[in-house]
Amino acid sequence: MIELQESINHLNQSYVTNNIGVQIIFENISYTVKNKNYKSKNKSKDIISNNDGVSNIKNLKEITILDNISGIIQPGEMIGLFGPSGSGKSTLLDILAKRKSTGTISGKILVNGKEIGDGFKKYCSYVTQEDFLLQTSTVEETLKFHADLRLPDMNEKDKWKRVEQVLKDIGLHEKAKSKIGGILPGGTILKGLSGGEKKRVSIGCALVTNPSVLLLDEPTSGLDSVTALSVMKTLTSLTQKGVTVVSSIHQPNILIYSLFHQIMVIIKGRMLYNGPNVIGYFEKLGYKLPNNTNPADFCLDTSVEIQNKEDYNEICSQWEIEWKQSILEQSLNQTLINTSEIVYTNTSIFYQYKILMKRLFTDFYRNSGAFVTRLSSGIIIGLLFSACFGRLHPSQDDILKIAGVIFFILAVLALSPFTIVSLFLSNREIFNSERASKIYHPFPYYLSNITLEAFILFFVTLFITTISYCVNHLRWNFTSFIVTFVVYYFIIVCSDLLVITLTNVTGKSDLTFIYGTSIAIIYLLFMGFLIPVNSLPKSFFWLHYINPLHYGFATAMVIQFKDYELTCNPNQPCLYKNGNDFLNFYGFQDWTIQKGIPIIVLWLLFFFFCGYLALHKLNKEKR
């Protein structure tokens, strides 16, 4: 008993040197999801009415994906989860890892005899089928990132020791300083690790907490047989240290098959077999392994054959009775550590922000091409249009051109953030995967991204404003310049946040462009330059109220024209004797900087929260 308590204490201190043995028993697990194709007019036909599979499914309100599935996973064993495609392997792994965010789950999961608790996250890790890794990070940085966020109680030195140990465990000690590599947002290819090595890094990320249970969804998919074997051998070496490994797998070769201590076979959401001798069981059912046949292939072929039989449900029910009577009874009597005492602690939001900021700036530095492109396009556009307008004078001839410069700068600032759509979408997959692992809260992630964006936009705006001021000779004094810069900066950040919101809402670049450009066109049209607000048709008048660009334009115009002396040409009619007359024409005579800037800040805050809500609530990966 004392030994068991010591193990728990070790685990609660996070830096575990020995794995606790973890047994998982799941009993009568069912998982149903709402049928999106369900037609309400078919409500009365919930009962299957004909033999056409598609129309039958349409008649069902709910689809059962797992149906009363039970099984046992013993400590320190390697379990292979077999079954035809779509049988429910990934669903079962998701449920065991507590990662299902949709549907209804019923049944019981016992970890060492006790109901699964929150501490499970501390000693269970999950490796998804796809590798979601930041391309520009090195192997050791990737592992350290996970160590920083998953081992809150450990000091820096011990975290590095842990990273070293994991590098050895996954056999990538030599590649510690290599970049992950892959296609960067924007299309540049960064040379890095092979597919097998990336998979090892994904496994390594799961291993930093020294988990006692490792769940893997098809860790060998997309790998050649040699690499697949080497990955599976790495997993086997973990079981020798006491880790329980559960892995779904498609058609492993005989060498990989022989590494499994136990096999679970699922067909159509039901458990067909769970134990060490699947071949013997199939023989009992009348299916004999032919000579020179890979047992894994035989296993899959047989399970497909059984699932196509009309009585497959009875065969599964028969197995369940057998399993409950023989295996379950014995397993319930084992003495195991009470894992319900293990607590899971998260790192603080500030610490998460710091770690995410560090990774983001390293990524930014290493992939600064996107930044240079954004900056240079800002400079080129600024130079081009400033040169077109040329040097402007406070005269009747140039007054409209000065307003045109202000309008054009705001239009450029409103449209330029569309360049970030692909960057946000590519990082979203990594975010979704890390969020599912619950290693950080979405808020510090969002805030760190906005911080970086604000940093980049600062320079873009500074260049455009300075170029325009210098070339076009706008009203010059230091305060005017600074206030104009602040207005422009807030407007570009507003547009950026709007694009981020749309990206998070739609999740697709084409939709973001369609909605974004439509909004931008409306904003530009009702900004107050092309049609002064007091000339707007009554039915559209309200549109300028919900237009941050209008407030930006009005404020920038006031900075430029309030009490501005204008010269008149004696040979031409003098339309505006001074800047105030011109502001009057646009309906900005009562507008002030003190009114404009707070309203723009409120818009900024509004888009900031919209962007966050879209990321937090609408961007959830539905599993």
Ligand SMILES: Nc1ncnc2c1ncn2[C@@H]1O[C@H](COP(=O)(O)OP(=O)(O)OP(=O)(O)O)[C@@H](O)[C@H]1O
């Ligand atoms: N949330 C969900 N909503 C609707 N259908 C779902 C949901 N989750 C899973 N399914 C369906 O349940 C079935 C089982 O899916 P699952 O991914 O678990 O199968 P699998 O055995 O892992 O398949 P594969 O080997 O091809 O990856 C599939 O038909 C899948 O489309």
